[in-house]
Amino acid sequence: MACTIKPEEVKRVKGQGFLNNKGTNLFSARVITVNGKLSVEQTRTIAEAAEKFGNGDVLFTTRLTIEVRGIPFENIVPFQEFIAKAGLETGGTGSVVRPVVSCKGTTCQYGLYDTYQLSEKIHERFYKSYHMVKLPHKFKIATGGCPNNCVKPDLNDLGIVGQLVPNFDEDMCNGCKKCQVEAACPMKAAKVEDGILNIDKDICNNCGRCIGVCPFDAIEDGTPGFIIYIGGRWGKHAAVAKPLSKVFTSEEEMLDTVEAAILFFREQGKTGERFSETIERLGFEVVEKELLSRDILNRKQEIIDAQLHVVGGATC
Numbered sequence: 001m002a003c004t005i006k007p008e009e010v011k012r013v014k015g016q017g018f019l020n021n022k023g024t025n026l027f028s029a030r031v032i033t034v035n036g037k038l039s040v041e042q043t044r045t046i047a048e049a050a051e052k053f054g055n056g057d058v059l060f061t062t063r064l065t066i067e068v069r070g071i072p073f074e075n076i077v078p079f080q081e082f083i084a085k086a087g088l089e090t091g092g093t094g095s096v097v098r099p100v101v102s103c104k105g106t107t108c109q110y111g112l113y114d115t116y117q118l119s120e121k122i123h124e125r126f127y128k129s130y131h132m133v134k135l136p137h138k139f140k141i142a143t144g145g146c147p148n149n150c151v152k153p154d155l156n157d158l159g160i161v162g163q164l165v166p167n168f169d170e171d172m173c174n175g176c177k178k179c180q181v182e183a184a185c186p187m188k189a190a191k192v193e194d195g196i197l198n199i200d201k202d203i204c205n206n207c208g209r210c211i212g213v214c215p216f217d218a219i220e221d222g223t224p225g226f227i228i229y230i231g232g233r234w235g236k237h238a239a240v241a242k243p244l245s246k247v248f249t250s251e252e253e254m255l256d257t258v259e260a261a262i263l264f265f266r267e268q269g270k271t272g273e274r275f276s277e278t279i280e281r282l283g284f285e286v287v288e289k290e291l292l293s294r295d296i297l298n299r300k301q302e303i304i305d306a307q308l309h310v311v312g313g314a315t316c
């Protein structure tokens, strides 16, 4: 059976996160989990909603949202009202900032910051607050707790990776025959050369795994921070994001730079192109310079108020 619901209605509810189940009059509700973390009440509510309004199936998407399948068109509003009681909403489609994806860095032994806390902030500031701000295409953000990159931040339009930059005190180094730091470094960036430890900054990814392992306290601590990758994508076309050259030691400054990237993409991106293409067209250095200047943020309202990308390029 083909879908008999008017195409404009199908389009309208898609914008609210209800995707037509092909060849039927049924829909899948895309429930936003913020960052893949649900309370008992929310989990129970989704299960009950699936039973009450859908066909009972609950599916996890690759980007940490939950889809409830088989919802008849007339059940869309009751479904939304039912899950709203547990603080849940549908959405996550269109040429806008998409729901953030986070790794479990909060509890992971390698996590360098509280990824759930940061991704909740990003959800509020860039998913919720920017929901009406149309972009040339979708804009995906991922927050990773460390350079192990489990959540693939470098395959997102923008990815954040935790850093712990080792503070090496040369004066404490004895140039040991068997260096503990050298043994602990997973990147093979640390090497004793000419009687002293040398850390190759081009290879070191600031994972912080060497901190505290030297018995002579040559690397007692590190400086926490973040790096931002821009211009990644994965799908029909793939692009690996490049990191901005700066390690951000202030969370606020890092978040301001994320906002600058979204505004820059809105202003400079051509409708239908992904951020990677905008960067390729304008040049990475030019984009980086713009993002690190505060000019874009100073023009925030002007950029948001402009009539741009009324019909964006995203098809899902």
Ligand code: SF4
Pocket: 103, 104, 105, 106, 108, 109, 110, 111, 112, 144, 145, 146, 147, 148, 149, 150, 151
């Ligand atoms: S990226 Fe790092 S912190 Fe996040 S889950 Fe992987 S190893 Fe853990």
Ligand code: SF4
Pocket: 172, 173, 174, 175, 176, 177, 178, 179, 180, 181, 182, 192, 196, 197, 214, 215, 216, 217, 218, 219
């Ligand atoms: S960093 Fe520590 S373990 Fe490595 S050579 Fe220097 S003193 Fe020895």
Ligand code: SF4
Pocket: 164, 165, 166, 184, 185, 186, 187, 188, 189, 190, 199, 203, 204, 205, 206, 207, 208, 209, 210, 211
């Ligand atoms: S921070 Fe990580 S990559 Fe860099 S030297 Fe230490 S262990 Fe090696």
